[in-house]
Amino acid sequence: MSAASTPGAGRTGHVVVIGGGISGLAAAHRLLEAGARVTVLEASERLGGKLRAGEVEGVPVDLGAEAMLARRPEAVELARAVGLGERLQPPATANASLWTRGELRPLPKGHLMGVPGDLAPLAASGVVSDDGLARIAREQTLPATEVGEDVALGEFIAARLGREVVDRLVEPLLGGVYAGDVYRTSMRASVPTLFELARSDRPLTEGVRELVERAARRQGGPVFMGIDGGIGRLPLAVADAVRAAGGEIRTHTPVRELRRTADGWTVATDSGALTADAVVLAAPAPAAARLLAADSPAASAELATVDYASMALVTMAFRRADVDALARGSGFLVPPVDGHTIKAATFSSRKWGWLWDTDPELFLLRTSIGRFEDDDDLKRDDADLVGLSLADLGEAVGLAARPVAARVDRWDGGLPQYPVGHLDRVARIRAEVAKLPGLGVCGAVYDGVGIPACIASARRAADELLDHIGATLGPGGGGREREWGA
Template sequence: MQRSQRSDQRADTTAGHVVVIGGGIAGLAAAHRLVTTGLRVTLLEATDRLGGKLMTGRIAGVQVDLGAESMLARRPEAVALAEAVGLADRLQPPATAAASLWTRDALRPMPRGHVMGVPADPAALGDVLSPEGLARIAEERDLTPTPVGDDVAVGAYVADRLGREVVDRLVEPLLGGVYAGDAYRISMRAAVPQLFEAVQEGGPLLGAVRRVQERAAALQRSGAVFQGIEGGIGTLPGAVGDAVRAGGGEILTQTPVLGLTRREEGWAVRTDTRVIPADGIVLATPAWSAGTLLAAESPAAAAELSGVEYASMALVTLAFRRADVEAYEALRGRSGFLVPPVDGRTIKASTFSSNKWQWVADAAPDLFVLRTSVGRYGEEDHIHRDDEELVALSLRDLAEATGLTARPVDTEVTRWIGGLPQYPVGHLARVARIRDEVAVLPALRVCGAVYDGVGIPACIASAQRAADEITREIIATPTLVRGTGSEAGQ
């Protein structure tokens, strides 16, 4: 295991013990970062598995992702972590990124040249928008500036500048696909910060989008925008967990944390079976859990965390005989399609896994695997339907979109209840207040999808920030280190 990457922080911390609460990718990334500094780490996960929303499963005997399936490679954190835990030779870009929009009763090529659906060139939108929608975009040059203040909803701002059709047909399926949210509520500052900064500079929105694209191009590293992992992104948590153990860390599943108590020096972490002394704590849990655990020691932070809302969704994975789908032109060479909510369909997206990921095609050459997603913030009734009905609804929409009438040989429905935190206007101000309150507590930090982004690299970056801050605090405050090593197992 590589320890040299954090050698700048390696000090006399061998007696320091940090408890990481939560075994999703954020908690695992924090634990991994901490063990590389020489601190002793115990990770506690309430469920019987690691990984959170990163999970693999089997369909028709083939291992596939049943949660997140790719990670942004333009940010370095996720790819670097995968490489650090021995997965470098299994990283794999998509075989195709040719996506479509299912809108206005047809599959239409996804327009190029946009930032989360906000276009730079209206000429690329002729197949997606109506003539009226295109005409509305042209009116922007005559509009007075729209102030954004400290924050603004993406959908509201874009609709004001370019018309609602741009939001409903483009921004909603793209931005909503990431957050399972409502573009008219989602914070531009939190969800699309580069665009927010460009908009603050003034001028037309189309010009701001072009500036974002130019800056991104100047910073673009070579290689794919996204990466997957052979065998599934869901294999990353296990590899990180193995690396944590190899570095001397302890990982305990089925170990819910019931309470946190400050001691004269350090913390007491109460589980259902014991009390674990700790010099530092990383809380890598959803907002509701973090709020409950902080209620006694930081009521203000707990109150802020209680205000974070979540969206739930379901993934329906389907396996077909490849011979049964080869005749459908709409399934060839495409990675899948997105569905604007305004079109009133049940599914909001479909990924053609056997086209998108070469490793899926290689693992099951006689099968064609795809998946659909159902549910978003405010529209979650579908996820409470039984599995058979969700499969039937997905097949109905797939038939209308692609003509596919074949019957699957296997199906799997995965529900992610409270899976994605929402980032409404003012979210970053809420996060700042939470962190300010938590910073008052000795050697305790929070991390995860609530704070700095819901993508895998953002979660990892959040975790590494928390780990680094705790490491610095323990190094700088020797009294925090009280030799808890012999007590942790009691």
């Protein structure tokens, strides 16, 4: 840590971070590394946002996100920086299935977010009918489809390959990320590699095949990574590192008002007002829209248009002997077109080695329920959601046992939606925010809902504010000048 964070070392830029999810905590960590003074304000009683650690029948489990993309470096780097490097673990198995057309079928290899590059494994899986396979093959004869500056992922793929591949492959895979409607989801925002391929006028299947083969040749490690004890450990470890570096974290502290002043910012809370040289707004879109209404009505209006999907996670513990022979692989996805309640099931004790070893008598699994604008089931009580999950598990894998323990965690407004034009909306928000010196925004609403994307968003906001603080306070006054020894 630089001298700038040491009491008495001279004036240090003070940054208030609004939001104690992984984005806000990552921003605070980055700012403290560079010598800023940081205060994190979190409205709720806990830190971590959609990353949450808990227990079922005494076994530690994730009650929110359970894995992070390892092909992007940001999350793994942060985990190592806060002392979790030795706890990083890849999945023990990544063999997932699709519950579709009346049975569990292997998730076919050789695809990019469900878009096939090789028809042989798709045909062998039985996921798509013979008519559906023939429709995919006809893509070679189709004229190019104009995509413009953006296009709905599902609509474009359906036009090229038919609706069946969208409904039974792309929808369940993308739904696991956004819990959204793939027919309205921006291809440019959600799968940019596919968007660039679409703009090349090449047949999709041909281009995907080359991309998959290229990725296989350069594959240097697992695609996803977990943490022994749960991904929910990550924000807690980052928070510990923030405190150890001199940062202050306040929970139960909702921000009532954010206002620009002549020389910085005023952040009003129920316990008083804070002054800051800069602010990181790492709150969900509705809260960010409210706080920006006075000083940036245009950014506020854009943020107010962001839709969110709600979902529930049902985590259950069974006696291992009752489940072990039925739950194979890491779990299964469920296409909405098949009309079932659950959208996915994860065989957690088989997927994560640390869970398998924690209690030799228990088997933990979880289901997810709810999609964008399909949340009627979420109005049911917890016992009903457990019962609906058990009914679908019985039909899918023959599970007849009752759990020895179960809990339901509801994520109301948990996942922001990325419709066509989302990246243009983000660009407009950032352009308006840039008119307010000393303000940065970050989080899942901007550049991606995955953990690495959120951390990258936080780093971007922090770095921009560090430049501002350095320019405002001058050499020796904090920011990067002191960190770099200027």
